[in-house]
Amino acid sequence: MSYDEEKQYSGHSLTPPLDMEQKHAAATVDIDSRGASGEQEYQGTLVKQDNGFLSKLRNIEAVMDRRLGVESEAITRKRPDEREPLTWRSQFTMCLLWASGTMNLSCFATGFLGYEFGLDLKQSILICLFASILGGAVSGFCATLGAATGLRQISCSRFSFGWYPNKIIAALNTIQQIGWSAVGCITGGIALQAVSNGTIPIAVGIIIIAVISLVVSLVGLKVILVYERYAWLAYLCIFIIIFSMTGRYADNTTPTALTGADLSGNVLTLIAIVYGSSASWATVASDYYVLYPATLNRSKVFILTTLGIGLPTATGMMAGCVVSSALNNRPDWLAVYTAPPGNQIGYLIQTMLYPRGFADFILVLLVLSGVNCNILNTYSAAISCQQFARPFARVPRFIWTFLCFGVIIALALAGRNQLLAYLQNFLSLLGYWCTSYFTIVASEHFIFRKGDFRNYDLEVGLPVEILRSSTRSLTDS
Template identity: 35%
Template sequence: MGDEKHPDQNLTTTTTQSPESSTIHDGTIEEIAISHPTNRLERWANKLDAIAGVEARGIERIPDEMRERKMAVGDYVHMFTIWFAMNCTANQMTLGVLGPVTYGLGLTDSILCCLFGTIFGSLCTAYISTFGPMTGLRTLNVAKYTMGWYPSKLCVVLNLIIELGYGLIDCLVGGLLLSAVNGGGMTVIVGIIIVAIITWVVATFGMTWFHKFESYIWAPTVLVLFIMIGVAGPHFDTATPSTGSGAVLAGNRLSYFFLTASGPLGWSSASADYVCYYPKSTKRWGTFAMTAGGITCGKLLIEFLGIGLGSGLLLNPEWAAAFNDQGVGALIVSSMSPLHSFGKFCCVILAVCIAANAIPGTYAAALNFQQLGGPLVKIPRPIWSTFACIVFAIIAIAGRDQLLSIFINFLSIIGYWTIIWITMTMEDEFIFRRGVYDWNIWDRRDLLPHGFAALSAFVVGWIGAVLCMYQTYYTGEIARLIGNGADLGIPVSLAWTAIVYPPARWLELKYVGR
């Protein structure tokens, strides 16, 4: 309870702000504030910023006065656009294919589960994103106010797994797509490296390039998707019903519903990062609506198309052979084969545009390394983004033959822990804080909560997730009671956390004081 700072709190003392302004206007960050360097690496990063516009800013808070300006309608539209672009990418098609192929759901069942699952996950992420303009903080710095100093680092580690995992999936889908277009002449490894390089360039340059890239990259993707609908749509299976009945069918529907919710939930632990340069005057409901709308519209456009392809391959031997041989990438190429060379060109566009999904995750991962604290915070963000790209590219190359199993298991784990943290954050804000925060103490271990209540609720919520998970590697005792198994990890972990956290937090405040 003393006034001394923890060594990790050098986050502020070693990165004093410069007086320059830093805002986003029409997707452009104007005059990014550069921290005063304390070592050779930071001086090097500042030189890159001055020469080439590489963002040098790390995880320190962006003060209100440095973001002050008037918001226009175009700014909210831009916010919607970047979220739409980040989610309307070919890798999301894999999630759509899983409905008919893995869970045996018909077209209608798959679409309904995907629709409402995506909306649920998007609303949760939209809530977290509102803290960006409100605080000027990165997402997992906001998490310290609920989780406490040390437990919040658990969230950082889990988010690193998310971002690196998405990076490897994006590279893998892009690599498979480019290889399939080339008829196997280009190896999947080369395709993975191409997507990783595009991701590295934009993520390393930082927020300015990120916003500009996302502002335009959605357009060619959407054009290709509409072409694909015209070419492949007639082959979708709209008649075959879902397989199974009773508890088995209910379990498959529930599992797919929560799997599709896990996709947008994966953005929650980084969602404030992409809008923290917006002014404090940004309407909270505007941020919420633009985030939820952008994620939902972007994901549904591509995932519905994936559901259609998944239903069609069960009746189309050519599609089935392509999918079984080389996965989703070959399936997309096969569906565009009637267009011959132009169809291959369209597939190349989809492969390259997958970087729109990998870039924001790589950007957030670089910040997460700094948020681990200690000496890691002194290593500039561009170095961490480079390291992240190398890591997920290597893992993608090693796991290139196991895409579907990686995707299913990875997405579900995301949903389990993020919903636990989001539940505690909402209860903390509306029950205990009533909207009152001091955002200037984000790096003060002596003033932030200890996190005993949050850690206890997190453990209880995770126990609920384990008992109710339905994965290829493990089926929980509760999950196995429904049909052949049903993944109830998300709703049960949410409920158990919601029950445990309020009394635990009340006791923490009463006996510990913060």
């Protein structure tokens, strides 16, 4: 719920916020009228509805929401009476949602970093397993805030960082989600190039992946949850196939040649990268729980989210560890992988799986795995854009989705030939800032709020909390 909405509700009006149908009606204006104007509530902010460009866009978004459910007010707090009843299917979604988004070609490529750093197979696998679960636990805690408050993740962190510092968090989160989407586009483009035997350039593949992700992320949370609930199964089967067909060639005997500070440095670097991959979901985790009942068991949310992020991420990365170690025993695979411009993961998959037609089919499915991840990233990036400032909230979410789409393509095209360097630098950075974010949010919850959501003044106290939390966050940093 925005600052203006809280302020209006707390002191200037006893009228409760409009329900969703009333909001849709309020957001709809006659675009053919001339001279008509008036103020209506949109995203918790009073905006002037006239014949202007933004008013027409909001009207279009309201119509799309009624017909397609595209969420015309995505950042507005979901009140308890707007939630959906808890079912066994929705409980499984808490885990399967993340499995679909993390078990992808990007995680598989990250598994090659242990080989690139000179670590042996055992070291790489242990790091991928435990660092993924640790990062998943960070995201799992943040996920518990969604159902309890009805707020998206960046909206929740207003209580921890304060009103104005939180705008910086929104900007950082947007950069993070766009960067992850760019990684997904690059890996998908690499796979498409291999499937087409080089007739489809990586650049074209990047655009194709980005467009597919754009279409799905536009439709809103409900459709995303349904899609991600089932998509994971195909990718679990794919990685089982990869393990079974390449495991016999894995090099589990050659020890690492690194010693001393070099070994410690590379181990810590890989831990930071793998941990950052799982922990990076912390800044969006609660976005996908706002439709759950406020009484949802938070321990269940934490456990299912932690396992849903940590184990699938580790599965994809460990598959990469196994395949990369096999390069020591298969010179023909190594020649394919190191062919210019290097890191030819798509062609490597095509070579190591057989028959050839089956390998191409697996690659096509792995292309779609990038779409699974990008859907979540693009959706959350657009929501964060709306929280930069109140004027930004007046711009419909689908417009921000298109703008993020353009930036994603630009970044992916720029880094398409340096995938592993991109992953190493980007994921290391994510681990640092997501840990800082988690520490501040957790400290606010357990120290200052005593671990009790009743101490969050969701209905009447946000203006006071803005001043209190902003001062605390700045003085304690």
